[in-house]
Amino acid sequence: MSCAFSAVTMAQPNPLTTNRLSTYAIKLPPFLGSTRKLRPHSLSKSLPSPSKSLRSSTSSVSDVVKELKSNLLITKEEGLELYEDMILGRAFEDMCAQMYYRGKMFGFVHLYNGQEAVSTGFIKLLKKDDCVVSTYRDHVHALSKGVTARAVMSELFGKTTGCCRGQGGSMHMFDKEHNVLGGFAFIGEGIPVATGAAFTSLYKRNVLKEAGGNTVTLAFFGDGTCNNGQFYECLNMAALWKLPIVFVVENNLWAIGMSHLRATSDPEIWKKAPAFGMPGVHVDGMDVLKVREVAKESILRARRGEGPTLVECETYRFRGHSLADPDELRDPAEKAHYAKRDPIAAMKKYMIENKLVNESELKAIEKKIDEVVEDAVEFADESPLPPRSQLLGNVFADPKGFGIAPDGTYRCEDPKFTQGTAHV
Amino acid sequence: MSGIVRNKISAFSVQSLQRVGPYALSLRGYSSGAKEMTVRDALNSALDEEMSADPKVFLMGEEVGEYQGAYKVSKGLLEKYGPDRVIDTPVTEAGFAGIGVGAAFYGLKPIVEFMTFNFSMQAIDHIINSAAKSNYMSAGQISVPIVFRGPNGAAAGVAAQHSQCYAAWYGSCPGLKVLAPYLADDARGLLKAVIRDPDPVVFLENELLYSESFPVSSEVLDSSFCLRIGKAKIEKEGTDVTITAYSKMVGHALKAAETLSKEGINAEVINLHSIRPLDRQTINASVRKTNRLVTVEEGFPQHGVGAEICASIVEQSFNYLDAPAERIAGADVPMPYAANLERMALPQVEDIVRATKRACYRSEPRAATA
Numbered sequence: 132m133s134c135a136f137s138a139v140t141m142a143q144p145n146p147l148t149t150n151r152l153s154t155y156a157i158k159l160p161p162f163l164g165s166t167r168k169l170r171p172h173s174l175s176k177s178l179p180s181p182s183k184s185l186r187s188s189t190s191s192v193s194d195v196v197k198e199l200k201s202n203l204l205i206t207k208e209e210g211l212e213l214y215e216d217m218i219l220g221r222a223f224e225d226m227c228a229q230m231y232y233r234g235k236m237f238g239f240v241h242l243y244n245g246q247e248a249v250s251t252g253f254i255k256l257l258k259k260d261d262c263v264v265s266t267y268r269d270h271v272h273a274l275s276k277g278v279t280a281r282a283v284m285s286e287l288f289g290k291t292t293g294c295c296r297g298q299g300g301s302m303h304m305f306d307k308e309h310n311v312l313g314g315f316a317f318i319g320e321g322i323p324v325a326t327g328a329a330f331t332s333l334y335k336r337n338v339l340k341e342a343g344g345n346t347v348t349l350a351f352f353g354d355g356t357c358n359n360g361q362f363y364e365c366l367n368m369a370a371l372w373k374l375p376i377v378f379v380v381e382n383n384l385w386a387i388g389m390s391h392l393r394a395t396s397d398p399e400i401w402k403k404a405p406a407f408g409m410p411g412v413h414v415d416g417m418d419v420l421k422v423r424e425v426a427k428e429s430i431l432r433a434r435r436g437e438g439p440t441l442v443e444c445e446t447y448r449f450r451g452h453s454l455a456d457p458d459e460l461r462d463p464a465e466k467a468h469y470a471k472r473d474p475i476a477a478m479k480k481y482m483i484e485n486k487l488v489n490e491s492e493l494k495a496i497e498k499k500i501d502e503v504v505e506d507a508v509e510f511a512d513e514s515p516l517p518p519r520s521q522l523l524g525n526v527f528a529d530p531k532g533f534g535i536a537p538d539g540t541y542r543c544e545d546p547k548f549t550q551g552t553a554h555v
Numbered sequence: 556m557s558g559i560v561r562n563k564i565s566a567f568s569v570q571s572l573q574r575v576g577p578y579a580l581s582l583r584g585y586s587s588g589a590k591e592m593t594v595r596d597a598l599n600s601a602l603d604e605e606m607s608a609d610p611k612v613f614l615m616g617e618e619v620g621e622y623q624g625a626y627k628v629s630k631g632l633l634e635k636y637g638p639d640r641v642i643d644t645p646v647t648e649a650g651f652a653g654i655g656v657g658a659a660f661y662g663l664k665p666i667v668e669f670m671t672f673n674f675s676m677q678a679i680d681h682i683i684n685s686a687a688k689s690n691y692m693s694a695g696q697i698s699v700p701i702v703f704r705g706p707n708g709a710a711a712g713v714a715a716q717h718s719q720c721y722a723a724w725y726g727s728c729p730g731l732k733v734l735a736p737y738l739a740d741d742a743r744g745l746l747k748a749v750i751r752d753p754d755p756v757v758f759l760e761n762e763l764l765y766s767e768s769f770p771v772s773s774e775v776l777d778s779s780f781c782l783r784i785g786k787a788k789i790e791k792e793g794t795d796v797t798i799t800a801y802s803k804m805v806g807h808a809l810k811a812a813e814t815l816s817k818e819g820i821n822a823e824v825i826n827l828h829s830i831r832p833l834d835r836q837t838i839n840a841s842v843r844k845t846n847r848l849v850t851v852e853e854g855f856p857q858h859g860v861g862a863e864i865c866a867s868i869v870e871q872s873f874n875y876l877d878a879p880a881e882r883i884a885g886a887d888v889p890m891p892y893a894a895n896l897e898r899m900a901l902p903q904v905e906d907i908v909r910a911t912k913r914a915c916y917r918s919e920p921r922a923a924t925a
Contacts, residue, residue: 307696
């Protein structure tokens with residue numbers, strides 16, 4: 132592990148061929164920069180069950196798959212759903228870039244181009260009750276979880292019809308109905324919140340005796356976060372209390388301009404999980420089917436009550452850290468290498484080669500998504516800005532928290548308060 | 556200290572007893588046998604009752620379970636409610652404060668205990684950024700019914716890193732409610748109110764007050780007893796000068812008022828209860844009556860609670876002031892360890908008396924006592 136760390140020495144990814152099943156059962160793609168192929172030795176021999184179940188269930192997945200008519204990992208419907216979700220993510224983010232340069236969007240906007248496989252691969256397996264907690268790169272997580280493109284676009288434009296009525300913005304996407312619990316600007320801030328949601332899930336079952344299974348929480352965060360203290364605190368507590376959570380690391384190798392390899396003593400993040408007693412898995416995050424397989428197993432583990440999993444997805448963001456980032460530090464050769472591994476192109480190739488769909492069906496989806504995104508932009512454009520009365524609203528759930536006005540009544544009872552003209 | 560209570564009986568006239576409220580009424584009738592309760596027991600009973608009333612309420616913090624609470628405030632709760640609801644955490648403030656916030660996001664009502672509020676600095680990102688601001692950022696979708704509680708301010712000889720008062724820092728943040736009780740019934744009533752409150756609350760207790768006993772009426776002992784958040788309480792009515800204080804300083808202010816009354820100055824003492832929202836209405840009404848203000852707090856002077864009160868008076872009651880407002884705060888230094896230096900770094904009763912006399916133009920030199 133000592134010397135082979137240059138960003139350009141890419142190991143070849145496994146192509147999406149029909150030999151893939153045997154590939155899954157045996158080895159995962161080699162870690163970037165290393166000249167050795169890694170085995171999924173996620174746990175030492177002293178902790179038998181989790182790793183064994185992980186590996187054996189990988190092969191048991193292939194057993195299940197053999198029962199299907201074809202040898203493939205997905206059916207046509209599933210394939211189309213995944214493809215549509217990834218296209219939506221890509222088209223939406225590209226439109227965000229356009230809108231930003233036209234001045235309709237402002238502030239910090241962090242785009243997800245290139246990482247769609249992770250969001251789609253994981254979130255499309257969740258139920259409505261399950262929670263997603265993300266970072267500032269959260270537009271696509273919200274979209275995959277079911278928040279409408281209209282709501283997200285309006286939120287980005289700062290309009291009152293946005294999912295947070297324009298009060299959150301790009302970095303703070305909340306949606307209670309779809310259990311998107313944010314959108315956090317500080318890296319590492321979402322991880323304890325996600326762990327808390329997982330804690331609640333367990334509490335609801337154990338203490339409140341609510342019916343239904345464990346709801347699972349997914350915490351998405353990046354490689355830079357893995358050097359942050361809160362991450363380790365939560366790995367510890369999640370494993371200690373066996374919380375139904377999956378920690379998903381979107382390792383895109385760069386934290387703004389800081390290369391992961393320059394910032395981390397041991398860059399293999401998945402290896403940190405066994406130190407806390409949970410399995411750590413490394414997966415090629417540019418391949419939605421591989422991500423989906425790993426996601427299935429880890430979400431099932433959490434739902435069964437076996438505790439957390441750490442999944443490191445090796446992925447890449449095609450654009451800079453944010454729209455304000457000139458992205459000068461990354462080697463063009465590296466960018467070109469990952470551009471060849473575009474998850475959408477790969478998925479398209481897979482589905483066509485395996486005769487799941489034909490070109491025209493995919494084109495129809497792309498056209499449909501283009502229309503959805505255009506409609507979202509129009510809707511956001513035409514939506515009104517938040518009224519003045521919204522400024523003081525929603526600071527407290529109980530607005531009596533604004534205190535008592537000079538005349539002795541509560542400030543929130545003053546009619547001018549709701550019009551936004553009260554003196555606070 | 557029951558010493559204050561007994562002294563107060565002799566100092567008060569019958570008229571002021573009638574106005575001050577239930578706790579004083581219980582003092583008058585010795586035959587009714589006033590019941591006393593320590594602040595610690597008051598907090599414990601409040602936690603107990605709220606946890607039994609609502610199964611969504613749970614307590615989380617360092618040493619709250621098997622150790623019975625670092626200051627024994629959560630004594631007996633583990634036995635009663637079990638380890639699912641009284642959770643001993645590892646030493647990870649950022650982690651468990653965040654877990655509390657996440658649990659509140661998703662439907663529970665956590666009470667997160669910090670062993671002292673100094674440790675809350677390790678979790679302050681979660682208190683402010685993910686608890687206080689979330690209801691606003693999500694436009695009302697995600698409310699955060701969480702309580703962060705623990706001892707705040709100086710204890711005895713615990714030096715700089717364990718003695719800071721956080722009322723001013725948390726009090727400046729929109730989206731938080733910040734409360735500081737003094738008496739046992741304040742502690743009980745306010746803690747019950749904040750556990751029921753749907754917003755994030757910072758509840759600043761005081762370690763030195765935990766063992767102090769105060770009389771409580773049967774009304775206070777009732778399980779539905781709750782005080783209003785945002786309402787200050789006039790502990791002692793007066794006519795000459797208004798002294799505002801919170802937490803332990805209320806005791807000092809009351810003692811100072813007693814000393815001053817012997818010199819003919821009838822001070823009005825306000826127990827703030829609520830740092831955020833600040834009860835500006837009560838404070839201003841009082842200053843308009845007495846025309847003089849002295850604010851007392853234990854924390855650092857710059858940007859402190861007293862500064863905000865003075866600004867509020869200048870904005871709303873400027874024409875009523877007969878003298879410049881006096882601010883008494885802790886010394887502008889990290890808390891020293893030596894006992895005599897610590898004494899000098901915190902407001903003492905003599906300092907309050909001196910400042911009040913200055914406000915009444917009966918001035919004495921400003922030098923600190925040795």
